[in-house]
Amino acid sequence: MPVNLAPIDPSLLFPVAGVEIGIASAGIKKVGRRDTTIFTIAAGARVAGVFTLNRFCAAPVRLCQEYLAANNEIRALVINTGNANAGTGLDGLARAEKICAAAAEQLGINTQQVLPFSTGVILEPLPFEKIIDALPAAKADLSPANWAQAAEAIMTTDIAPKATSKQISIAGKTVTVTGIAKGSGMIHPNMATMLGFVATDAAISQELLQTMLKRAADLSFNSITVDGDTSTNDSYIAIATGQAGNPEITNANNADYLALQAAIEEVSHFLAQAIVRDGEGATKFMTIKVEGGASYEECKAVGYAIGRSPLVKTAFFASDPNLGRILAAIGYAGILDLDVDNIEVWLDDVLVAINGGRNPDYQESQGQAVMNQAEICITVKLNRGAQQATVWTCDFSYDYVKINADYRS
Template sequence: MPVNLPELDPSQLHPVAGVELGIASAGVKTPGRRDVLVMRLAEGTQVAGVFTLNKFCAAPVRVCREILAAGHRVRALVVNTGNANAGTGLDGLARARKVSAALAGELGVAPEQVLPFSTGVILEPLPADKIVAALPAAVADLKPAQWAEAARAIMTTDVAPKAASRQVAIGGKTVTITGISKGAGMIHPNMATMLGYVATDAAVSQAVLQKLAKWTADRSFNSITVDGDTSTNDSYILIATGAAGNAEIDEEASADFAAFRDALLDVAQTLAKAIIRDGEGATKFMTVKVEGGKNWDECKAVGYAIAKSPLIKTAFFASDPNLGRILCAIGYSSVDDLDVEQLEVWLGDVLVAEKGGRAASYTEEQGQRVMNEAEITVTVKLGRGSEAATVWTCDFSYDYVKINADYRS
């Protein structure tokens, strides 16, 4: 079961003016499952995106990149689960475009105004005809207050749906930010096997929106790892309808920008951490904080060396304070000029290592006490600067192997 992931309460998810959601069943992988999501966006909506860096990126990722790069005004999104449409060549591109064109016809917009997304099994042809056949039902189902249902529709190996919502005052107007995500395995930047959609009714310029998509992704969806595998389909889409009526946010130095950025980051990090809490087979939720670095990148590198180590993750599953594995991971991180004599490593509130070795005050009993907890924080103090970064991960359990061994069954 997910690690301390609260049950989703649909009443806490605020509708976003200018966004409607519709769900239908195409039976892409499982007959009768509601596995197709359509999102219709009001005219004038701004859309920005960040995508996987996997060279074998899925066909829908390629289509989305082309549409956004060309500056088309997006009016709709369509998501299917059960099939990734990745590793499918030119035929996969044609099938992704077929689905987009069909939805465009249903909504009366141009095909290049529809972004397609897929998630599921790689290297299998997308059953585009099944998805197209389900689109009229999804369109008929369009309504603004369906974020919880949408979160369930995009799940694959997820145990629980993931959604978050916040409201913040911007320029005297109440602005809403609501988002959903999916992901439980094949999670590692850039970005993770995840789909994330965050919408707001704030008015935000396209330039600022794209910068915020990258900035928030780096500090949320690009700061998590379950298993070190970077997916072919990762997509994080940021949507701003402008319906709240605030003055457009187009200055990064403004107070409105800062307030909006912080609320947006809160939503994105909540969704990202929910993915880790629901990691395949997870029994522990771990926060890795790296402080005192020369720059953010080196802090992130040290954090990921710890967070993606199978030896560390299996030790945490066993509640085994075999903490020399953490020192080992720090040592092989990509920070070449690291002075280990300056390091401190903390497990929860316990100082484990300092001055290049085991802390004199550390005892095995102290480490065991912390390792028995379901949520654990590892803090590394580099002692070489003022920058910091945080990475979230989970343990490796027996169930992770079982889930992935049975994935196509």
């Protein structure tokens, strides 16, 4: 079961003016599974995206990047689960393009105005005919109120759908930010999400939307890890329809920008953490704060070394305060001039290690009490600068192995 992840309350997922969502069943992997989702986006909206850095990025990722670079008038998204269309070469590109063309024809737009997204198994041909056949049903299902259904439709090994929504006031107008994401395994930046979509009715320039999305992704989806595997398909898309009526945000230093940025970051954080809470086999949710670093990058490297260590993660699964494994991970994080004799490690408010060794006052019973919790904060103080970073991860359980050994069966 996901760690402290409340079920979605659809009544709290606010529609975003200018965005409609429709879902259908293409039977990609399982008959009857609602596996195909389309978003339609009103004319005049801005769309920005950040994508996996995996060199084996999937065909839909390549097309998204190409279409976003070619024009600024994206009008639809088509998303399928059950097949990632990755490791599929030129044939995979052709299949993704056919889906975009078919959707464009039905919606009366151009092929390059449709962004494709796929998630699921890698190295198998995408059954594009099935998806195309499902498009009319998805179109017939279009509604501004389908966010919760879409969160469900894009899942793969996820146990729980992930969605959240927020409303703020900008220049006297109510602005909505609503997002969904999926992801549970093959989770490590960049990106960590596999797939995420956030939409707002705010008016904002294309350039600032991209800047805002990149920052939000770095602090959220690019700060989590489940298993250290970076997916081929990770995509995070922001849509800004401009229908809220606020004056277009064109200055990154004004209060409107900061308010929207805070809302998009809050939604991104929720979704990224939801992915960790629903990490494959997860029984614990760990926040790793690394403070006192000489740079953000080194803090993040330490956080990731801890967060992806199978030894640390199995110890947390066992609620075993075998905390030396945290020190070992700090030591191999790649900071060549790290003076380990300055390091402190805290487990919640228990000081475990100081001056590079065990805190003489530390009692194992204190560590055990924290380890028994489902949510744990590890704080590492490097004591060599003023920078900090936070990483979120989950533990490593029997069920992780079970889920990934059985994934295709």
